[in-house]
Amino acid sequence: MGKKNRHRFHKKKQGGGGFIDEDEIMSLNINGEDKHCNAKSNAKLRKRMKKLQKKREKREEKNHHRDKQSGKSVGWHKIEVNGSEALEKNFLYTSIGSSLDLQFQPLGFHKIDNKCYFFLENNEPAASAIRSLNKRIQDSNGNLLKISSSKVPCPGFLLNSDQLQVLRETMARRFNATSCLLDLTDLHHDSALVERDILAPLAATDIMKQVVKVIKENVPHLKALNLSKNSLRGSIFSLLQGIHSGPSNLFALNLENNGITNMGDLAHFKMFPITELSLQFNPVVEMYKNKPLKYIELAKRNFPRLKLLDTVDAEAYLAENSKHPTVLSSIQSGATLSTAGTSSSAVSEPLVRSFLEQYYALIDAPDRNNLLAAYTPDAVLDIKSNLAAIVSSTFVGQEKIKEALVTFPRTQHQHSTFSFNIQFPSPSTAEAVVMGQCQITGLDAVVTFARTLKIVPFNAGLCCSRDVLELR
Structure with missing residues (x-):
């Protein structure tokens, strides 16, 4: 080993003040924290970053190869079809679909004279199966279609x-x-x-x-x-x-x-x-x-x-x-309702929205027992109903709320109809009003609802201390 290489080896072995992680180098360079380095040091840093970039590209290529070996579909494929006449999209998709057992979603269909093409994303098995249909499907003139498949970069054409x-x-x-x-x-x-x-x-x-x-x-x-x-x-x-x-x-x-x-x-x-x-x-x-x-x-x-x-x-x-x-x-x-928030006493809009998202994911589940964690031990659930099939009632404490959640009919909320109004009466309290429509089992008509939740910090997350549900 030469003197220069011995010195480099010794420096590497001792740590040499070098960076351990490529992301640290990237962040250091971007943040400008190396401004005290001289030109020689900067040149060395740029050289090292280039090496790390090549290393990253090799790693990504290796990951891609590993995904391919494991059967994971990656990337885009272009499917080209040539016939004796202009091909209609529906005819082509139906003909291919009826010949395959695999599901596929064609994207970006284009045709020019008697040629057409479309793309598949992350579906290499379907691309291979469609390629195998070459000269096995006939057009309306009885001529066999020429079908080919090729892997391509992400297709992107300027939109007119x-x-x-x-x-x-x-x-x-x-x-x-x-x-x-x-x-x-x-x-x-x-x-x-x-x-x-x-x-x-x-x-x-x-x-x-x-x-x-x-x-x-x-x-x-x-x-x-x-x-x-x-x-x-x-x-x-x-x-x-x-x-x-x-x-x-x-x-x-x-x-x-x-x-x-x-x-x-x-x-x-x-x-x-x-x-x-x-x-x-x-x-x-x-x-x-x-x-x-x-x-x-x-x-x-x-x-x-x-x-x-x-x-x-x-x-x-x-x-x-x-x-x-x-x-x-x-x-x-995925965080649960009882741990989705912050350990501090402040309540922010992002945390409240995260709480509401999880709340409405659980409320339509067949088993609502997990929803009980959304309420404080002394919470109040107040149901105000104008519907003959549902009686207005008030439930105090988790045990009573649990009974209400279990006995309340199955629901299916229509999230596209939701509107939200989130207010903060204090730094540690939020009041969220959710309005929209839902389907309730046993009722033919869609029900309009308004739900007002008082949300407060509890343990390591957020919980509801008062829930007022109005149905009409």
């Missing part, structure tokens, strides 16, 4: 004016003006786009640019953005920096169920005043499942105002990590 108008209308429908929330969950599978063969995956650069432009022009006061289930990762996030031309009000960001593999991707959102972030069901969460403190610290480094990370109170965890080292175990399993 008519398609862009449909996209605007779709985004408008997904925007809640009351909370300034734009929900772009699984956008390219929206029925309005699929029915018109508009392929608009947010993971495609050109599509993301058009979506960002729509947001910038139409939602200047955006406060919450849901980008879950869009297969987003890496540099595509940098395009979102253009959603505001001036100061941003974006405080809540949902990135669940995407392809985020390192915390450095979060740096693209640093200019936003994020206080609530969700990264659940991303590869990066699995990477840090045994290192929750480091996970929160890296998130905090990018978002100094961050309070809520994956339903966990980030500030409380950092202050009390020695007491609760496994608090993030709820990330994958």
Whole structure:
């Protein structure tokens, strides 16, 4: 071993003040915390970051190969069909579907003369099965169709004016003006786009640019953005920096169920005043499942105002990590009603909304026993009914409320009809009014309801101390 290599080996063995984690290097560089380094040190850092980038790309390629070996479907496939005449979409889909036992969802159908094509997402078995139908399906002239399948990058074609108008209308429908929330969950599978063969995956650069432009022009006061289930990762996030031309009000960001593999991707959102972030069901969460403190610290480094990370109170965890080292175990399993909040006495709107979401997920379940944890021991449930089939009653304490929950008829709430009004009489109390419609077993007509819940901190989470349900 040469002198230079011996020195390098010795330095590495001793620690040498180097970085342990590539995300730390990324965060350090972006945060500007290396400003005291000289030019030589900066050059070394850039060189090391390039090596780490190559290492990351190899790791992602390895993960992709592993997914493929395990039978997990990944990526996009383009299906091309050639016939002796112009093919109609319904004829083609019906012919292929009747020849397969596998389910598939075709996206972005296009035809040019006697050729057509469409795409499949994350369904390699279906792509292979469709390819096997080559020259086994006839068109209306009795000629065999030539069918091929090829793996392609995420397809993204610039939308024309008519398609862009449909996209605007779709985004408008997904925007809640009351909370300034734009929900772009699984956008390219929206029925309005699929029915018109508009392929608009947010993971495609050109599509993301058009979506960002729509947001910038139409939602200047955006406060919450849901980008879950869009297969987003890496540099595509940098395009979102253009959603505001001036100061941003974006405080809540949902990135669940995407392809985020390192915390450095979060740096693209640093200019936003994020206080609530969700990264659940991303590869990066699995990477840090045994290192929750480091996970929160890296998130905090990018978002100094961050309070809520994956339903966990980030500030409380950092202050009390020695007491609760496994608090993030709820990330994958999901927090229960009794542990979904914060250990502090303050009640925030994001926590209240999380409480309500879980409450209405449990209230329609066949077994409502888990819903009992939503009430304090001395809670009051007051049912005021104008319906002949349901008697107005008042129940005090968990035992009586349990009886009421068990005996009350099965319900199915229509979440699309909901409206919310959340007020905070004090820092430690919230009053939420939920209005909407629901179907009650035994009643033919849909019932209109208004539910007023007084929500307070209890144990490590939030609970309801008074519940007034009005039916009419």
